[in-house]
Amino acid sequence: MESPRKSKFTYRHLQQPSKYSIDSPLRVIALVDLDAFYAQCETKRLGLSPEQPLAVQQWQSLIAVNYPSRAAGVTRHMTASEAKKLCPNIYLAHVATWSAGSSSWSYSPAGSPPDINTSKACLDPYRAESKKILKILQDLCPNAHTEKASIDESFLDLSRDCYERLLTEYECLRNTSEHGDELLPLPEVKELEWSGSHLVPAKEGEEGEIDWDDIAMSIGADIIKNLRSAVYEQLGYTCSAGIASNKMLAKLGAGYKKPNQQSVVRPCATTSFLSAFEFTKIRNLGGKLGSQIASHFHTTSLQQLLSVTLPQFQALLADDTAVWVYNTLRGHDRSPVLPKSSIKSILSAKSFRQALPAFAAAKEWLQVLIADIGSRLDDEGPGRRPKTLTLHFTAASGGRSNVDHWEARHPLEARRKKSKKSVTI
Incomplete structure (x- = not known):
């Protein structure tokens, strides 16, 4: 009688995902990436069709471009006038701004972009939408470890959810201890x-x-499809996603097919998937380290670097770095998905092209900066207040930045009460 065919995985391997083990060969990690997020936020706010070419403008530069605009050749960091030449019907939406002396941010009328000398860019509307999206992900996957990677990206460790569904759907996997x-x-x-x-x-x-x-992986793909559908149904935003065995591959996978699509990088496809990339596209390999490797081995092709041995990397780099590079090029990434704790600091800043003419002007801008910080503290929820306020400023004569610190002995009066009153300085 023929023996039953066996998997390459053990019962011990099966238990590892339940503990979110970074060494589990059955690990399932996803990255959810909002498509042209700022542009989607503005399209929704303005009630425009998703097919309308739109770019988000900050002063004269574009910081986000939707896909219809990209089809016309418009890219980020173009000027508004350059975008208009390529796509005459593009809608240019300027980010919200704080004005000197104000205690709240606002949008400028269409066609009248704010003055950089009297206004400060505000990204609060996008942060607010990002929080709504994160809440949907966490509510629908309460067991998943969720890490907000940026304002428009979140990693999810779905390993435990997938493990539980494996046991539910496949009787042969139960009673494994x-x-x-x-x-x-x-x-x-x-x-x-x-x-x-x-x-x-x-x-x-x-x-x-x-x-x-x-x-x-197929279970993870089903979970992510449902999450993406929920984000669209509840908030109207599309997102793309990558599903893989680690964060690096999930991040690269999310960009494999966009927009509004998802891709799965199975372990058996890792080598073929990575071989098409320049290694400098991988996180932490695009800066000085990547330049050093590319210069030494005369290539940016990941495929070509697979022939480089570990001792060759160790001859060029510190041992720990060499091992990390060697493993990363082969698709190995042991970094955990870590739910981030509350933010530890908030920065609000404004650069001036010309020195402020008098203290009264400086006072107006201090009101704006503190109101900005106060608004973001309100978003953090009750019970959180700063312990230290630090002010950096540079005198008109130039030179090094001056720094002053204040320790908060009482709940900061500088925080606007209910976000409506301006600050007394």
Whole structure:
């Protein structure tokens, strides 16, 4: 009688996702990335069609460009006038601003962008929408570890959710505590449902039979499809996503097919997926370290660097760095998804092209900066107040920045009461 076919994973491996182990071969990590987020926020605020070309303007530069505008050749960091030449019907939405002496931010009338000399850019509207999106992710996946990577990106460790569904849907995986290092049976599945995901292809001969890591990934894809649908249904925003075995691959996977799509990078497809990249596109390899490696080995191709041995990297770099680079180029990333604690500091700043003419003008801008900080503290919720207020300023004569510190002995009066009153300085 033929023995049952076995998986390459053990019962011990199966238990690891329940503890969010970074070494689990059944780990499932996703990155959810809002598509041209600032542009989507402005499209929604203005009640425009998603097909309307739109760019978000900060002074004369574009800081966000929606996909219809990109199709016309408009890119970020172009000037507003350059964008108009390429796409005459583009809608240019300037970010909200604080005005000198004001205690709240506002939007300027269409066609009348604010003056950089008398206004300060405000991103509060986008932060507020970002918080709503994060809440949806956390509410729908309360067991997942969720890490806000930026205002428009969030990592989710779905390992425990996938583990629980594996046990629910596959009876052969239950009661695993006594099996230890015994190999799991192979799943009796001939085809998987990928929830509309783009499946990164593996190299010929590397795919193999469907195993439990594939099934875990397919469950993760289903969870992310539901999350993306919920964000759109509740708030009207589209997002793209990458699902993989670690944060690095999930981040790269989210950009594989955009906008409003999701991609799965299975372990068997990691080598073929990464081989198309320049290694400098990988996080932490795009700066001085990446330049040093590219200069030494005369290439930016990740595929070509796979032939470089660990001792060769160690001859160039510190041992820890060499090991990290060697593993990263092969798609290994052990960084955990860490729910970030409350922010530890808030910065509000304004640069002036010309020196302020008098203390009265400086006082108006101090009111704005403190009102800005107060508004963001209000968003942090009750019970949080600063312990120290630090002021940096540079005299008109130039030279080094001056610094003053104040310790808060009482709840800061400088915080606007109910965000409506200006500050007395």
